[in-house]
Amino acid sequence: MEHQKLFQEFEAISSKEWKQKIQFELKGADYNETLVWESLEGIKVKPFYHADEFETNTQVNTQVTQFKIVQNIFVHDVVKSNKKALDTLQRGAESIRFTIENETVVIKDLMQNLPLENTHYFFYLPFLSIDFVNQINDFATKNKANFSIQVDPIGHLVKDGNWFTNLDTDFNTLNQIVAKTNLPFLNLETRIYQNAGANIIQQLAYTLAHANEYFNRINWSVESNSKTTITIEVAVGTHYFFEIAKLRALRLLFETLAKEYHPNIECHILATPTKRNKTLYDYNVNMLRTTTECMSAILGGADSVANLAYDALYHKDNEFGDRISRNQLLVLKNESYFDKVNNPADGAYYIETITEQLAEKALQLFKDIEANGGFITQLIEGTIQRKIKESATKEQELFDSGKEILLGTNKYPNKNDRMKEDLELFPFVKTHSRKTLVTPIIEKRLAEKLEQERLAQE
Template structure:
């Protein structure tokens, strides 16, 4: 028998151990009071939350949860990090994105905490011919440069390599990524721009002369931004990475050399635990690919995390600062090597100096003040995170295998298979957004109709023609745009009068609920004065169920006599004479608001 030393912490020693079954029994008792007769595992199932990809979040995780051994940081399967030291040597690489030829902005970022540059070149972005000017004054041996030039990748890469030589940068001091990603470009545009044969030449040059420079990016953002789930994003990245390995090895590179030419780019969202698990699962899955290809030691995936554009809102954009903070924290905890924090006004156009400052300082605060980088794999050992990582890895591997069965990433893209699967996922999620089961703060919840809009210069047009780009706020944004146009044309927003029945205790909750919901669609709720004074054509009754039974019918008749064209009721549908429609928690808010705007003549 092992006798543990007395550490003085004996507070729980006098209490008997509480078995899992006892907890389930107590849960069943609470559920029974709400009318659910369940017991044992069924009681626990009743409190579980179903996520995308069939993932099931349990209400309680204990040592009973099983997951494969995550290994050690820096060693296969690299779940705990691709490097033994993690981000403890100064934190992650703070990578700022630039889409405009603004040398002053680039230098300001580098002088104030940014450690690498991500340049959107070609097309409507930074002209390739302007890259030298944009990088004027940048110490290229200290600041890695990552290119994203689409079908102008070859020209941009040659220019950057020429700058290294012209400015005397030692071959082994050049770091970053030339950004070649033919499949990612095809996903964005719907057309092939260049093939792997041309990319292989760049990879060979990097492998031979620039060991710190990579030639290819495996960008999973197109799949995330098309509405894909975490598992679909991972599965597409694996299929793309495998396609690149095949092409590079056929061109003469070894598997280890080919792996060293790839950097993977993933989205980081405000769902912090899913983001943490996604990055950890991505490393595990890529380690498996490298192992199968015969180069297990080359399976340490290099990761670039970017805060999600899907979660960014155009209304109340200040909330985006909170979203990106949580996403950045998750990326750091998940072990990303580089992190790009998109400015809070990214959805509105080109960011201003203040927005770029907040973006770069988000990482700085987490690294320097929160000391997030002082611990390697902070989430390691968490029963919940380890289990979620394992389940997500299996779901992603299954999706990856379905792509391979369809002929690989290129074939699956061109046949529409991937687009169809992503569209199905987004359709299901759109339903949650429309019913506000997935709330959007400042948009579907707690909107502010009178807030002054934030104006920004237009950003360069993004590549189009391939997979769509979606945003969580898009359905509500369309409603708000209709309201804005009505305001501009008539001088007033569409209105609804909230008729409160009974004392404040009876109607306050539903008045707040109704006001919140109507404002999400750009409809101004009026609570003061009489219906005749409100200027509204529609009315919404707000009270308790008990008072509805007594007064709803009479109130509806009186309001119709006063000129109300449509009567709504805040509550579940019931038998209430004179009531035309209902709004309640879980109703399709987008459909209800769109129909209301139609009735009000708001085009």
């Protein structure tokens, strides 16, 4: 049966005609000044987008229907972590991300009775150990488990200021891991750029430059037909459509770069809501923020989404916070039908325009970084840190002046809110004076100064 085309009796209206009508309605006010606004990235956003301004769509393959709900688990106690993983999988989580800080953890004990073949497990390691990677690899091979290891020496340098050992030793270890493991082993921890205040173009360019250092320094076997997957951990901010476009642009840029080195390298995007706009006071608003950020992540094509608990800033891990954050994703998936359509942003002219502009500007910045010695060199010189600080300062000024609004914090605050007795964790930037190779990039929330002043007055 032939589909009937709707609205054929209406004449098509061009973008030029729409603009003329808008200008008439503005009654002399300037179109650009009144209706066109500029983002922090320098992208001018128009009041409408029209089909006649597009020659081709920006093709990004986002398999939205396949996104997985991830539960983060810090492994302090193997028995408790195993029990928590079993429980959380029964309650709707589809994937687990273990953070293992201690090399004495026995993987066999951690994975006791956990479903293996159809459940994806991430192992985030804030250390570099061939023996430990071998232990995970051996278990996965023996049990046909779906594992991804997450090691990232450059990410460690960015956050800590030092390599695990030194540049040569760290990359030598990575090359030994490449030769010995069948598992995805590499992680790009890029959440820190967003959480420290980098704008979207910087986040994309730094992620690309971060990846390029690995492409240049790791001995990938190009002859091998087997696929290699790199996990990219991304923080999703509050700017709904821009964040959808950011993830689409990231996939586009990464795939373009990876093809230059290896035909079978893919990326697995693991998205988490940003910490930058989260607040201590009126903390329930954090749930609204994380919901829209998870929506951006899903629609932007994240492969996995790990939500941030509403109380993660000031409470230790707790069952209630975990359950609420997991349920937010379950509602999006099972009751809001976010897993029913692939490529949902395709054909949305606004999102496609932003995707294209972000990708172009990020590629330009990436080329500039490479022309000036590459990412590691620019970290050592302090250029990356300075640029992020400039961007963060701009955003902080907007928050301080009330132009960037966080409800319940710098707009409509509840003066009766009391938080001092509820702080199990220190929610502000911690400073440790020590000698480092590079200046570490520090995550900082917009509301910190305001919250410290309020706490002092309680």
